[in-house]
Amino acid sequence: MNELEKLFDRIAQRVNINLRELEFDVTPYIKGLVSFEKMVKFYAFYGVTPHHPLNFVFRHSNLAGSYFLGRCRTGNSILYKSDIRGDELKKQGAMVHYQGFDIPISKDEAIEIEDSFLIKTLVHNYSHDPETLELFFITNTISTHYANIHGSPTDGSFLGPFATVDLTTMNDCVIGAFSYIQAGEVNHLKIDPGTVWVRVPGVFNFLYRYPREALSPYISFEAGKAPRGALMDFVENRKKDFQLLFDVVNLPSSIKVPQNTSLDRFAVVKPKIHIDENVLVAQRAYLENSWLGKGANAQENCYIINSRLAGNDITAHGAKIIEADLDTTVFVGFNSFLHGRPESRITIGKECIIMPHTIMDSDEPLNLPPGHLAWGLIQNPADLEKNSIRMTDLSKVENKLSRGDLYFEGNGATFVRAFQERIHHILEANGAFFDGQKNRGHAQKNQNISFNTIQPYPEGDLQGMYPTILIQP
Amino acid sequence: MNELEKLFDRIAQRVNINLRELEFDVTPYIKGLVSFEKMVKFYAFYGVTPHHPLNFVFRHSNLAGSYFLGRCRTGNSILYKSDIRGDELKKQGAMVHYQGFDIPISKDEAIEIEDSFLIKTLVHNYSHDPETLELFFITNTISTHYANIHGSPTDGSFLGPFATVDLTTMNDCVIGAFSYIQAGEVNHLKIDPGTVWVRVPGVFNFLYRYPREALSPYISFEAGKAPRGALMDFVENRKKDFQLLFDVVNLPSSIKVPQNTSLDRFAVVKPKIHIDENVLVAQRAYLENSWLGKGANAQENCYIINSRLAGNDITAHGAKIIEADLDTTVFVGFNSFLHGRPESRITIGKECIIMPHTIMDSDEPLNLPPGHLAWGLIQNPADLEKNSIRMTDLSKVENKLSRGDLYFEGNGATFVRAFQERIHHILEANGAFFDGQKNRGHAQKNQNISFNTIQPYPEGDLQGMYPTILIQP
Numbered sequence: 001m002n003e004l005e006k007l008f009d010r011i012a013q014r015v016n017i018n019l020r021e022l023e024f025d026v027t028p029y030i031k032g033l034v035s036f037e038k039m040v041k042f043y044a045f046y047g048v049t050p051h052h053p054l055n056f057v058f059r060h061s062n063l064a065g066s067y068f069l070g071r072c073r074t075g076n077s078i079l080y081k082s083d084i085r086g087d088e089l090k091k092q093g094a095m096v097h098y099q100g101f102d103i104p105i106s107k108d109e110a111i112e113i114e115d116s117f118l119i120k121t122l123v124h125n126y127s128h129d130p131e132t133l134e135l136f137f138i139t140n141t142i143s144t145h146y147a148n149i150h151g152s153p154t155d156g157s158f159l160g161p162f163a164t165v166d167l168t169t170m171n172d173c174v175i176g177a178f179s180y181i182q183a184g185e186v187n188h189l190k191i192d193p194g195t196v197w198v199r200v201p202g203v204f205n206f207l208y209r210y211p212r213e214a215l216s217p218y219i220s221f222e223a224g225k226a227p228r229g230a231l232m233d234f235v236e237n238r239k240k241d242f243q244l245l246f247d248v249v250n251l252p253s254s255i256k257v258p259q260n261t262s263l264d265r266f267a268v269v270k271p272k273i274h275i276d277e278n279v280l281v282a283q284r285a286y287l288e289n290s291w292l293g294k295g296a297n298a299q300e301n302c303y304i305i306n307s308r309l310a311g312n313d314i315t316a317h318g319a320k321i322i323e324a325d326l327d328t329t330v331f332v333g334f335n336s337f338l339h340g341r342p343e344s345r346i347t348i349g350k351e352c353i354i355m356p357h358t359i360m361d362s363d364e365p366l367n368l369p370p371g372h373l374a375w376g377l378i379q380n381p382a383d384l385e386k387n388s389i390r391m392t393d394l395s396k397v398e399n400k401l402s403r404g405d406l407y408f409e410g411n412g413a414t415f416v417r418a419f420q421e422r423i424h425h426i427l428e429a430n431g432a433f434f435d436g437q438k439n440r441g442h443a444q445k446n447q448n449i450s451f452n453t454i455q456p457y458p459e460g461d462l463q464g465m466y467p468t469i470l471i472q473p
Numbered sequence: 474m475n476e477l478e479k480l481f482d483r484i485a486q487r488v489n490i491n492l493r494e495l496e497f498d499v500t501p502y503i504k505g506l507v508s509f510e511k512m513v514k515f516y517a518f519y520g521v522t523p524h525h526p527l528n529f530v531f532r533h534s535n536l537a538g539s540y541f542l543g544r545c546r547t548g549n550s551i552l553y554k555s556d557i558r559g560d561e562l563k564k565q566g567a568m569v570h571y572q573g574f575d576i577p578i579s580k581d582e583a584i585e586i587e588d589s590f591l592i593k594t595l596v597h598n599y600s601h602d603p604e605t606l607e608l609f610f611i612t613n614t615i616s617t618h619y620a621n622i623h624g625s626p627t628d629g630s631f632l633g634p635f636a637t638v639d640l641t642t643m644n645d646c647v648i649g650a651f652s653y654i655q656a657g658e659v660n661h662l663k664i665d666p667g668t669v670w671v672r673v674p675g676v677f678n679f680l681y682r683y684p685r686e687a688l689s690p691y692i693s694f695e696a697g698k699a700p701r702g703a704l705m706d707f708v709e710n711r712k713k714d715f716q717l718l719f720d721v722v723n724l725p726s727s728i729k730v731p732q733n734t735s736l737d738r739f740a741v742v743k744p745k746i747h748i749d750e751n752v753l754v755a756q757r758a759y760l761e762n763s764w765l766g767k768g769a770n771a772q773e774n775c776y777i778i779n780s781r782l783a784g785n786d787i788t789a790h791g792a793k794i795i796e797a798d799l800d801t802t803v804f805v806g807f808n809s810f811l812h813g814r815p816e817s818r819i820t821i822g823k824e825c826i827i828m829p830h831t832i833m834d835s836d837e838p839l840n841l842p843p844g845h846l847a848w849g850l851i852q853n854p855a856d857l858e859k860n861s862i863r864m865t866d867l868s869k870v871e872n873k874l875s876r877g878d879l880y881f882e883g884n885g886a887t888f889v890r891a892f893q894e895r896i897h898h899i900l901e902a903n904g905a906f907f908d909g910q911k912n913r914g915h916a917q918k919n920q921n922i923s924f925n926t927i928q929p930y931p932e933g934d935l936q937g938m939y940p941t942i943l944i945q946p
Binding site: 043048049050051054448449450451452453454455456457458459460461462463466467468469470471472473 | 516521522523524527921922923924925926927928929930931932933934935936939940941942943944945946
């Protein structure tokens with residue numbers, strides 16, 4: 001295991017060099033966070049399908065339990081139970097429109113992870129940086145449990161547990177636990193835990209901060225300790241259900257699904273589940289006693305329990321929906337925690353947007369009317385009133401809006417429109433609008449994927465290191 | 474599946490072109506022999522271990538159910554449930570002594586399989602051809618169920634079921650079912666079924682032919698039909714026991730074995746088994762109610778049932794030992810079928826050699842005294858008398874010996890010594906003589922191998938074709 005330990009130390013050193021200006025030392029946070037024994041134990045796997053470009057290059061890495069799809073390269077990295085999806089990357093010949101520019105894509109884009117340590121992190125989508133459209137890089141970076149690096153080239157950074165960077169290029173930053181950053185480009189920033197920040201420079205700026213004490217029962221992360229809190233407990237308590245999925249090579253599906261629906265063989269499906277047409281259930285999704293209407297999706301690391309999604313609902317990466325009723329076209333953002341109870345369910349009206357990293361957790365029923373947008377910490381109906389707004393009202397904001405811990409400035413209509421367009425695009429990409437011929441998406445393309453397992457050297461100096469692996473079409 | 478079907482036709486055409494002089498058409502023999510659906514169904518796998526050189530290159534091939542270890546390359550080939558072991562290949566810098574020559578090995582040797590279709594065939598060992606020491610090639614070749622291509626570079630040839638070529642270079646030949654050829658170099662030959670031929674040109678020549686009618690209840694292979702007979706029934710009846718091994722990713726061992734013994738996770742072990750020190754049990758071996766003494770080995774596709782192997786016994790690839798008692802240092806050659814019965818067991822004395830492709834199948838007990846060599850079809854004690862010889866007597870033969878269907882000419886002592894040296898080498902390579910420090914062999918090196926699975930495109934035009942795969946250290 002000598003080589004693996006050296007690799008770990010080298011990654012920590014590289015990240016520390018990048019973060020020296022912020023005087024941030026990653027070592028106490030990550031030392032012992034995942035034992036080397038665990039890194040040796042789990043096999044990794046990659047998908048083979050004619051519907052996605054295929055190009056894997058794994059060099060001098062440990063990939064324990066990680067999942068790869070599409071075009072991914074790793075070097076000198078440790079990816080522990082991470083999920084690297086390169087199936088939405090841009091293809092050679094495509095054109096990207098960015099402000100005044102029409103930028104041709106000169107070669108197939110790839111995700112490249114170098115000198116990094118990712119723990120249970122989801123890496124997905126494609127580079128939204130107009131400066132690096134052919135390469136979605138993650139270098140000199142450490143991210144911790146259930147972080148999302150979504151369309152965000154990242155260098156020299158550290159992400160706390162349940163942190164998300166989305167459509168953002170990040171250089172030498174520290175992102176606190178449960179923070180969501182969608183900000184175009186950020187450099188040398190240290191973001192406090194529980195920050196929800198969405199901005200387009202010069203157009204709008206949405207900034208919410210969780211009160212520190214209120215957030216810590218849900219998630220806290222201190223040097224020398226594993227992440228703690230209700231969010232960690234929630235996922236840890238359901239870990240065992242995933243074990244069986246990984247113990248067998250080819251698992252027959254436990255339920256029948258419609259023809260144009262995709263249920264990943266690495267998703268947990270507990271009784272009793274209804275899954276309609278054009279539904280996408282991704283790997284590492286967890287479904288229990290719920291109803292997924294036509295075009296709904298359940299993305300990686302999401303949990304849907306005792307709930308009903310009427311149709312075209314988006315359950316983004318890491319979102320948790322428990323004891324809730326969602327009308328059609330509801331968006332539940334990254335890592336949101338909709339924690340209803342049998343005696344106090346959560347009801348979400350048609351076309352609502354639940355901002356990423358929202359927590360709804362109340363002893364009384366919560367009811368969000370149609371066409372609303374909600375955010376932040378909501379522990380009772382009064383919080384919901386304070387932390388939500390009718391979108392037609394938000395669209396009227398031209399200058400600024402301040403409400404509780406939220407500060408918004410800029411053009412509300414642009415903000416709402418951008419969000420709605422993105423929701424439409426997500427549904428489209430996932431195949432919600434497939435009519436039997438047109439608008440094929442992931443729900444149709446991901447139905448039949450072969451998964452190949454890969455394992456490291458089982459002993460010796462290279463124990464835990466994977467051999468060099470190249471997979472091409 | 475279009476691409477796979479095209480590949481199949483192209484391989485058949487290539488082999489036919491090579492065999493045009495013999496006027497042999499492979500098509501009626503192989504058409505439908507394995508359905509394309511089956512080729513899509515099974516995953517293949519390769520082993521990762523620090524003890525063997527690692528270098529896999531798979532291009533434009535179907536590898537259904539095949540096993541790879543060491544240095545193997547495939548191109549434009551279909552390997553159906555085959556076993557390709559490149560862990561004994563020569564390494565750069567080694568020296569091969571051949572007659573008057575000392576030949577340096579200029580680069581690491583590899584097994585390269587091109588334009589070939591192998592069914593349940595074992596490819597193993599290294600090239601014994603002094604003309605091609607760095608490349609063990611199998612090109613333009615079709616081999617059928619349970620054939621062995623052992624140390625034998627092969628071009629443009631066809632092997633019937635249970636045929637073996639051993640330490641032989643073969644060009645444009647047809648080898649009949651259950652024939653064993655160890656002949657240095659052969660060209661443009663059509664070998665009848667049931668031929669056992671061991672020769673070193675100018676030194677000795679051992680030639681035995683099974684009577685055709687007597688062999689056919691054991692194995693027959695006609696155009697348009699699957700192989701039939703007792704040998705096929707025997708393996709087919711035990712196929713299901715292997716299924717579980719392939720359905721789970723990591724199987725805990727069902728029994729404890731000594732520290733210096735290797736029990737492959739893809740071997741079937743049924744109660745009640747004793748396995749001693751320095752024993753090697755290879756993948757696809759089948760053990761049931763038997764005793765394997767110190768240094769015994771059970772090679773690929775072998776079956777050991779209700780039997781006792783006292784120690785340092787060799788059960789070569791495909792050998793079957795049922796209701797038999799073997800004293801120490803007994804060699805049972807390739808594909809031999811020692812079919813004892815509870816009321817008429819087979820007893821083999823110390824240091825006996827059972828020639829490859831021997832059938833012992835009698836209603837009366839058979840007892841081979843120590844130091845004997847036996848061959849061919851033995852169905853009663855009289856056959857045993859006729860088809861065996863004390864090795865000290867065989868060593869006295871200087872010119873020729875004719876006995877039943879056996880014809881031997883040349884130097885008996887050289888023949889016996891060559892065999893005994895080879896047996897010693899096999900035991901050594903397999904780790905039978907390991908003393909805790911010296912003489913490490915497969916039994917010690919193969920204890921802890923990671924197996925990675927690979928699968929083909931699950932649908933579309935490329936259905937059944939594997940992506941291009943490169944695995945390096």
